[in-house]
Amino acid sequence: MGLLATALCAALAACSANPGPPPVEEATPTTETATQPPAETTATTPTTTTPPSRAEAVINIGVDPLRNGMNPHLIADDSAFVRALASLVLPSAFRDGEMDTDVLESAGEVEPPSPEIAQTVRYVISPSAQWSDGTPITGSDFRYLWQGMVNTPGVVDPAGYQAIADVRVSSAGRTVDVDFARPVAEWRSLFTHLLPSHLFQPGAEDFAEALLNDIPASGGRYMVHTVDRARGVIALNRNDRFWGEDPAETDRVIFRAIRDDMQGTDQMRSGQIDFLAATPTETSVAAYSLMTDTQVRTVDQPRELQLTLSATSPLLGDVAARAELHSLIDVPLIARLAAGRSSQLPVPEHQPARGENAPPPELLQQLTADRPLRLAADPTDVTASAAVRSLVDLLSQWGVAAEIVSTDLGEITGELLPAGEVDAVIAWDHTDGSGLDLASSYLCPPVPGAPRAGNLSGYCTPETDELVRAIVAGTIDPATAAGVVEELNAAEHLVIPLLGDRRVLVLGEGIVGPDPDLDNWTAGIPTVATWRTL
Numbered sequence: 001m002g003l004l005a006t007a008l009c010a011a012l013a014a015c016s017a018n019p020g021p022p023p024v025e026e027a028t029p030t031t032e033t034a035t036q037p038p039a040e041t042t043a044t045t046p047t048t049t050t051p052p053s054r055a056e057a058v059i060n061i062g063v064d065p066l067r068n069g070m071n072p073h074l075i076a077d078d079s080a081f082v083r084a085l086a087s088l089v090l091p092s093a094f095r096d097g098e099m100d101t102d103v104l105e106s107a108g109e110v111e112p113p114s115p116e117i118a119q120t121v122r123y124v125i126s127p128s129a130q131w132s133d134g135t136p137i138t139g140s141d142f143r144y145l146w147q148g149m150v151n152t153p154g155v156v157d158p159a160g161y162q163a164i165a166d167v168r169v170s171s172a173g174r175t176v177d178v179d180f181a182r183p184v185a186e187w188r189s190l191f192t193h194l195l196p197s198h199l200f201q202p203g204a205e206d207f208a209e210a211l212l213n214d215i216p217a218s219g220g221r222y223m224v225h226t227v228d229r230a231r232g233v234i235a236l237n238r239n240d241r242f243w244g245e246d247p248a249e250t251d252r253v254i255f256r257a258i259r260d261d262m263q264g265t266d267q268m269r270s271g272q273i274d275f276l277a278a279t280p281t282e283t284s285v286a287a288y289s290l291m292t293d294t295q296v297r298t299v300d301q302p303r304e305l306q307l308t309l310s311a312t313s314p315l316l317g318d319v320a321a322r323a324e325l326h327s328l329i330d331v332p333l334i335a336r337l338a339a340g341r342s343s344q345l346p347v348p349e350h351q352p353a354r355g356e357n358a359p360p361p362e363l364l365q366q367l368t369a370d371r372p373l374r375l376a377a378d379p380t381d382v383t384a385s386a387a388v389r390s391l392v393d394l395l396s397q398w399g400v401a402a403e404i405v406s407t408d409l410g411e412i413t414g415e416l417l418p419a420g421e422v423d424a425v426i427a428w429d430h431t432d433g434s435g436l437d438l439a440s441s442y443l444c445p446p447v448p449g450a451p452r453a454g455n456l457s458g459y460c461t462p463e464t465d466e467l468v469r470a471i472v473a474g475t476i477d478p479a480t481a482a483g484v485v486e487e488l489n490a491a492e493h494l495v496i497p498l499l500g501d502r503r504v505l506v507l508g509e510g511i512v513g514p515d516p517d518l519d520n521w522t523a524g525i526p527t528v529a530t531w532r533t534l
Helices: 002-010 080-089 139-151 261-270 284-290 319-328 331-339 362-367 382-397 409-419 435-440 462-473 478-492 525-530
Strands: 058-063 104-110 119-125 164-170 175-180 222-228 233-238 252-257 275-278 295-309 373-377 402-406 424-430 495-507
Touching (some): 058 261, 058 525, 080 222, 080 233, 119 139, 139 164, 295 319, 319 382, 319 478, 331 382, 331 495, 382 495, 409 424, 424 495, 435 478, 462 478
Parallel strands (some): 058 275
Antiparallel strands (some): 222 233, 295 495
16 A cells, blocks of 8 residues: 555536427438339430438448447446447537537636635536527536436446535526535536436436437437437437537438448448447458458547456455455456457456466355355346356356346446445446546445445545545546556455457448548547538
8 A cells, every 4th residue: 555655645597498399301211222214204304413412411320239328427328339429419518628619608717605615617608509409508407417427326437526515507507606525626527418407307316217218409419310229220310409610511320230240241331331330349350351442440448347346245345355256367268258259359457367276265165155246247238248157157167156146237336236235246437547537436435335336346445535535636646546546456356357448440431531541530430520421
């Protein structure tokens, strides 16, 4: 704990219009059947070539199948595609550290209203900012997101929101004063992907289900038109009520679920998809690279599949038990079995697994003699489900009894982990290396036994609480904080990274994107509003 000690020492009423829904200009459906010319003609009409209208221009993109809902703030829903979809549809105060001038007129720190408030940030919303149903974007949307992030288990990076004492709204909903009980250095990363609060319950009691089946209103350049899970299709229409600069270049974007390389290459070859962003298989890069007129690259996302051990588990509450379990895990093996591939496999840094001739794990064998380890995973996540099954089989070879708990992450984080009814969970975690991301991983629960968010292990000491506050306040920079957190995790054996998130991107001939060379693209689907069809 030397590094930890050193680092610590160093360091409403909303104004609502109610017009009807925006006009939707349907695209002319495309088919592959040829239209026969008329049998007779009475005059010769000169032929001309005209580019397709906006309504006729459709961008088709291949993606992974939608796993759960479309709420980017829930670890159960979070994925590269869900985050990209949110960036096209939901408004944000800041994007990539820069204020979104379509949404806000200004944002900055102001004098706190009382000595009890450590920091106040004022956001002034543009009077033109509105949802696609005509309702203004107001401070109620800021308040809804805050309440959802602090009251819902299993949310992504809640540390900044947990520091908020109040969200005050004035000037007919346009002025939002956010009061922080503790300083938050990275406040610009908050209030990303606002939800349309006027369509949901006051107090955000429905936050976990709000975007389960649809995104009912948009504050971005596109709006969700249909979600057809049976066909694996999500259709976006251009948001005709988008008020900002640079509206979408193309009226329609269709996302199509691609389940294997054969389907993907067939649809790319036939022009049914113009671009693909998906999880690679063993042969994806080779298969798409073999096609003519395609560009292929892989990118790693700031996301990791992790095994998190519960520090409040009746079996793993002691660090010795967690250390022994950690020693049994063959991370490269679990990564291969979870991903179902050995190529394009980003295996995180890991400690070597216990050798075959090493002494048996006597402590775990004793602890599981009467009750097996209970390892949880979301059954809709095929990668996490494969990982947990492989881990149970691996432990059985060492004489350690273990069983699978297959249920949704809402129940796992909200009930089973706090109650000690599961001992560990395998789930994806956002790992962008920001201060709030690092702090969220060790954020103490508000009270013992509270639902878990960010810190799924439940590990909490006065030292880690002080560390989290210092990281959130910015008195410890993210690079130093990363070293402290790494040292803490190495000592306590709380989180074991199993697999990184690698994506394959394939660009066909049908669209003009940010650059002719795919390798020069700084982002994929989030830039789709600027793409054009050929």
